[in-house]
Amino acid sequence: MAEIQIKNVAKTFGAYQALHDINLTIQDQEFMVLLGASGCGKTTLLRIVAGLETATTGEVWIGGRRIDHLPPKDRGIAMVFQNYAVFPHLTVFENIGFGLRMQKLPNDEVKRRVERTAELMHIEQLLKRYSGELSGGQRQRVAVARALAMEPDVILMDEPLSNLDALLRMEMRAELKGVLAESNTTAIYVTHDQVEAMSMADRISVMHQGKIVQAASPIEVYRNPAAEFVAGFIGNPPMNFLPATPSGNGKWTVGGQDMNGPVSSETLKFAIRPEDLRPSETGLKATAKVVEPLGAHLLVTCDVEGALFRAVLDSDMTVKPGDVLTLAPQTDRVRWFNPETTLAVA
Amino acid sequence: MTSVTTDVAAPDARKAGKFVYVTAVVLLCAWVLVPIYFLLINTLSSPDTVNSFPKPFWPEFDLGSLTFFAGFAGMLTALKNSILVAGMTMIMSIVIGAPAGYALSRFDFRGKELFRLLILLTRAFPLPLLALPLAVMFIQTGLDDTVFGLALVHTTLAIPFAVLITFSLFSGIPIELEEAAWTLGCTRLTAFTKVVLPLILPGITASAIFAFVISWNEVFAAAVLTIENRTLTAFLLQNLDTSPLHLKFAGGFILVVPALIFIFAVRKYLFAMWGIANR
Numbered sequence: 001m002a003e004i005q006i007k008n009v010a011k012t013f014g015a016y017q018a019l020h021d022i023n024l025t026i027q028d029q030e031f032m033v034l035l036g037a038s039g040c041g042k043t044t045l046l047r048i049v050a051g052l053e054t055a056t057t058g059e060v061w062i063g064g065r066r067i068d069h070l071p072p073k074d075r076g077i078a079m080v081f082q083n084y085a086v087f088p089h090l091t092v093f094e095n096i097g098f099g100l101r102m103q104k105l106p107n108d109e110v111k112r113r114v115e116r117t118a119e120l121m122h123i124e125q126l127l128k129r130y131s132g133e134l135s136g137g138q139r140q141r142v143a144v145a146r147a148l149a150m151e152p153d154v155i156l157m158d159e160p161l162s163n164l165d166a167l168l169r170m171e172m173r174a175e176l177k178g179v180l181a182e183s184n185t186t187a188i189y190v191t192h193d194q195v196e197a198m199s200m201a202d203r204i205s206v207m208h209q210g211k212i213v214q215a216a217s218p219i220e221v222y223r224n225p226a227a228e229f230v231a232g233f234i235g236n237p238p239m240n241f242l243p244a245t246p247s248g249n250g251k252w253t254v255g256g257q258d259m260n261g262p263v264s265s266e267t268l269k270f271a272i273r274p275e276d277l278r279p280s281e282t283g284l285k286a287t288a289k290v291v292e293p294l295g296a297h298l299l300v301t302c303d304v305e306g307a308l309f310r311a312v313l314d315s316d317m318t319v320k321p322g323d324v325l326t327l328a329p330q331t332d333r334v335r336w337f338n339p340e341t342t343l344a345v346a
Numbered sequence: 347m348t349s350v351t352t353d354v355a356a357p358d359a360r361k362a363g364k365f366v367y368v369t370a371v372v373l374l375c376a377w378v379l380v381p382i383y384f385l386l387i388n389t390l391s392s393p394d395t396v397n398s399f400p401k402p403f404w405p406e407f408d409l410g411s412l413t414f415f416a417g418f419a420g421m422l423t424a425l426k427n428s429i430l431v432a433g434m435t436m437i438m439s440i441v442i443g444a445p446a447g448y449a450l451s452r453f454d455f456r457g458k459e460l461f462r463l464l465i466l467l468t469r470a471f472p473l474p475l476l477a478l479p480l481a482v483m484f485i486q487t488g489l490d491d492t493v494f495g496l497a498l499v500h501t502t503l504a505i506p507f508a509v510l511i512t513f514s515l516f517s518g519i520p521i522e523l524e525e526a527a528w529t530l531g532c533t534r535l536t537a538f539t540k541v542v543l544p545l546i547l548p549g550i551t552a553s554a555i556f557a558f559v560i561s562w563n564e565v566f567a568a569a570v571l572t573i574e575n576r577t578l579t580a581f582l583l584q585n586l587d588t589s590p591l592h593l594k595f596a597g598g599f600i601l602v603v604p605a606l607i608f609i610f611a612v613r614k615y616l617f618a619m620w621g622i623a624n625r
């Protein structure tokens with residue numbers, strides 16, 4: 001059992017507050033992804049869990065044990081670093097076996113476990129090499145193998161795929177997910193790549209300026225963003241926003257059109273994903289500005305009453321810049337946000 | 347460097363620049379190499395040749411001066427003392443300097459920059475000024491005329507270099523390597539011995555050798571602080587002004603050669619000390 005609980009964790013560097021009151025519980029064997037833009041505090045949070053950084057306030061618990069005062073080696077964690085940190089003076093074999101040797105395991109046990117993890121990561125033919133003789137992708141595999149060989153309760157990964165090329169990244173993504181699913185470890189995985197997050201995570205924690213804005217399953221984060229930031233960050237292209245003025249009783253005026261919405265007297269923001277728009281008889285009047293054929297789809301950047309508005313349409317439609325489209329939003333996919341609090345309105 | 351804007355002048359200016367550069371290099375080399383060359387010739391020539399002029403271009407490989415020199419009374423003791431003092435200096439400056447270099451590269455603390463500056467400033471303080479108070483203090487504590495006492499002084503001379511060299515070595519090792527070791531079951535100490543130490547060992551050796559050379563070449567403190575237990579430099583200083591010319595050359599040769607060999611062996615780490623990329 002290795003449930004991770006992060007309770008009221010805050011971190012300041014001098015006068016700069018990198019993390020604000022983080023509360024997060026990660027279930028045993030869950031794959032949690034920390035997603036957010038550069039500088040939002042993902043690495044800092046991960047390093048606090050690892051024990052490489054001390055929280056200014058707050059507690060960290062793993063498996064029902066408070067561990068924030070323990071050194072990294074006593075926390076039952078293993079970590080994969082962004083730049084791999086493969087020891088240059090040791091062979092791949094000794095790198096993977098490093099932690100096991102520190103535990104003073106007998107030689108044959110070390111050999112057995114190193115060979116098994118090497119096989120799992122498909123690097124069994126590299127065991128005699130030094131890190132200088134490996135490619136980036138191979139080094140990355142060694143780093144993961146070294147962490148897995150420890151058979152840790154918790155594995156922490158800081159953008160482990162960010163230095164790989166796109167194709168290799170896609171391949172490793174699937175492989176890593178498979179290996180971790182079999183290993184019964186709880187994982188925290190840091191990335192700023194939303195595709196990686198969506199495809200690997202059991203749950204995603206979206207971070208913004210040192211806070212966790214939403215922690216939910218990938219589909220939930222995508223469909224029901226809890227805040228405007230999440231809606232604008234997740235999805236490529238992100239959600240469209242339009243100002244909405246209430247005309248009373250759950251009726252709204254959006255882009256000159258009437259819509260049904262929540263009952264509220266304040267102005268709200270209407271939001272819809274670009275792929276949830278269909279050309280139709282009635283709907284938002286959008287003037288096409290840029291048309292980008294993307295193979296499977298057609299990405300049309302339009303203008304709705306002066307606001308930027310994107311639509312992903314079927315690729316056999318013919319749209320030219322200047323055309324006026326009538327786009328109907330799929331009603332069950334429409335979301336509303338309060339511009340004051342930036343939070344979603346039910 | 348000159349920057350030239352008109353393309354007519356460009357080739358000329360570049361040629362001139364190159365000429366200046368080559369001349370400077372040749373002059374510098376000559377400045378260092380010519381004395382060494384004469385030292386070599388004269389050491390390996392018979393006493394008669396040393397006093398004659400012009401010199402032969404090739405040395406005669408007459409080992410007379412050197413063998414006489416080796417038999418000179420007190421000479422071997424002085425050599426032994428020199429090695430002892432330099433050895434102690436080497437060990438002490440690394441044992442004290444390397445942790446300081448590690449702290450400088452890994453920890454943030456108040457006054458870090460000032461500390462770095464002060465380390466360098468110790469070298470700006472002339473030893474002759476310190477000689478008298480040091481001698482008095484050494485006599486009071488009984489350290490005068492001992493190999494250990496002299497090694498202490500030499501250690502203070504070598505430490506700034508030891509700190510700066512090891513600082514740059516430690517800084518060249520990514521902190522992530524240590525952090526990875528911590529997460530894999532190491533304490534700070536075991537991470538150091540198992541990961542950092544193997545990686546910087548060549549550099550540490552270099553900086554130890556450098557400390558050795560500093561002590562080996564140091565003559566002022568050695569001459570002031572020792573009487574019976576003279577090191578080679580002090581011994582030669584004392585005896586050579588009364589010796590014939592060919593002996594002076596032999597003595598100079600014996601002093602210069604080990605230093606040259608050592609410095610040559612560790613030259614790339616001396617660049618590292620000033621933050622110029624090594625390798």
Ligand SMILES: Nc1ncnc2c1ncn2[C@@H]1O[C@H](COP(=O)(O)OP(=O)(O)OP(=O)(O)O)[C@@H](O)[C@H]1O
Pocket residue numbers: 013016018036037038039040041042043044045192
């Ligand atoms: N040691 C430090 N001293 C001062 N500020 C720091 C330190 N470490 C991190 N920060 C600051 O804390 C904030 C969060 O940093 P962090 O490394 O956690 O970001 P991140 O989300 O991992 O970003 P990235 O995706 O670029 O890696 C940044 O603004 C950073 O400048």
Ligand SMILES: [Mg+2]
Pocket residue numbers: 042043044158
């Ligand atoms: Mg980071």
